[in-house]
Amino acid sequence: MTPSIVELRDVHVVHKARSGGLFGRDHVHALTAADLAIAPGETVGIVGESGCGKSTLAKVLVGVQRPTAGSVTFRGDDLWATASVRRRTALGAGVGMIFQDPSTALNRRLTVRQIVRDPLDVHRRGTSAERDGRVRELLGLVGLPKALADVLPGQLSGGQRQRVAIARALALEPDLVVADEPTSALDVSVRAQILNLLLDLKERLGLALVFVSHDIQTVRRMSDRVVTMYLGRIVEETPAADVLDRSRHPYTRALFSATPGLLDPIDPIPLIGPVPSATRPPSGCPFRTRCWRADDVCAGTMPDFEGAGGHVFRCHHPVREDQSTHDLVREVAVQEAAPATLRA
Ligand SMILES: Nc1ncnc2c1ncn2[C@@H]1O[C@H](COP(=O)(O)OP(=O)(O)OP(=O)(O)O)[C@@H](O)[C@H]1O
Numbered sequence: 001m002t003p004s005i006v007e008l009r010d011v012h013v014v015h016k017a018r019s020g021g022l023f024g025r026d027h028v029h030a031l032t033a034a035d036l037a038i039a040p041g042e043t044v045g046i047v048g049e050s051g052c053g054k055s056t057l058a059k060v061l062v063g064v065q066r067p068t069a070g071s072v073t074f075r076g077d078d079l080w081a082t083a084s085v086r087r088r089t090a091l092g093a094g095v096g097m098i099f100q101d102p103s104t105a106l107n108r109r110l111t112v113r114q115i116v117r118d119p120l121d122v123h124r125r126g127t128s129a130e131r132d133g134r135v136r137e138l139l140g141l142v143g144l145p146k147a148l149a150d151v152l153p154g155q156l157s158g159g160q161r162q163r164v165a166i167a168r169a170l171a172l173e174p175d176l177v178v179a180d181e182p183t184s185a186l187d188v189s190v191r192a193q194i195l196n197l198l199l200d201l202k203e204r205l206g207l208a209l210v211f212v213s214h215d216i217q218t219v220r221r222m223s224d225r226v227v228t229m230y231l232g233r234i235v236e237e238t239p240a241a242d243v244l245d246r247s248r249h250p251y252t253r254a255l256f257s258a259t260p261g262l263l264d265p266i267d268p269i270p271l272i273g274p275v276p277s278a279t280r281p282p283s284g285c286p287f288r289t290r291c292w293r294a295d296d297v298c299a300g301t302m303p304d305f306e307g308a309g310g311h312v313f314r315c316h317h318p319v320r321e322d323q324s325t326h327d328l329v330r331e332v333a334v335q336e337a338a339p340a341t342l343r344a
């Protein structure tokens with residue numbers, strides 16, 4: 001098996017709640033017991049509703065968020081057990097990150113050339129002339145005309161700014177690029193261009209790509225593997241080709257049913273229970289307050305991962321592999337119609 005670029009084992013991230021809570025002691029469980037390995041060259045999409053921990057996971061993968069517990073192994077080295085200088089050098093060169101909003105992610109006082117050159121200067125790559133050459137090469141790679149090298153980010157369009165951010169992320173030839181909502185701050189008309197650019201670069205440069213987006217259908221189309229998160233937990237990893245109608249976790253099915261294809265429209269699977277808080281996650285399975293299949297077993301223990309062959313899920317009562325989403329919509333309707341006493 002090819003060694004992973006980065007691997008998380010039992011990673012937890014707990015924040016002090018921003019609001020403080022009644023006694024000022026509330027904690028947010030942003031990421032709980034996450035295991036994830038990213039292999040060279042693969043594209044992994046991360047989906048889940050707002051606040052479920054996608055950005056936290058992305059930041060742990062690129063080493064800007066230190067886990068409260070658990071380990072992050074980067075090319076075989078335990079990242080947070082190594083000296084900070086070595087960690088920064090390894091990560092700075094090995095991973096690139098692209099953020100949601102290019103207008104805040106770029107230093108607005110530097111020119112495009114300076115922004116793209118900065119990582120080369122910090123990591124002392126090559127001679128000054130070689131760095132100039134690399135900047136020209138990078139701008140070409142992301143499709144920015146040479147004439148834009150000396151302008152400030154404020155003079156660029158949103159799409160051009162995101163191209164600058166991509167060029168900067170690629171400057172040190174990383175093996176892994178993590179893109180957290182790379183298009184959601186952009187005009188709809190340029191989103192596809194930026195996504196296509198990322199996919200094209202990934203192919204040409206052999207990058208591994210971790211892609212976070214609210215646009216789950218785009219994630220599905222772009223990815224080899226889809227990771228579903230719910231309330232700080234990874235609850236399923238599915239080969240992208242199977243995620244629409246062969247995923248096994250009820251939440252993954254519900255999520256992907258919400259944006260049906262135009263050719264085969266279906267009613268989405270409704271989720272009606274209370275949305276739990278990341279400061280007080282429910283006992284057992286975190287999805288049980290909204291899951292139509294929940295019972296006492298679900299309230300008692302968090303299910304372990306089961307499955308194989310790149311498809312794993314955590315659920316006590318998984319959806320059958322051959323069960324259609326139409327069928328699940330019917331199943332939920334029957335469950336909702338049953339008197340409360342008969343429900344599990
Ligand atoms: N620095 C912080 N301090 C306190 N809480 C935080 C902090 N960063 C994130 N959180 C909380 O951790 C949880 C996970 O946040 P995260 O940003 O990872 O979610 P997300 O899935 O990326 O959400 P979105 O889709 O809205 O970007 C949320 O409840 C969020 O409010």
Ligand code: SF4
Pocket residue numbers: 249250251285286287288289291292293294295298303314315316317318
């Ligand atoms: S473990 Fe239970 S509550 Fe959680 S997703 Fe599976 S059936 Fe639903």
Ligand SMILES: [Mg+2]
Pocket residue numbers: 054055056180
């Ligand atoms: Mg986020």
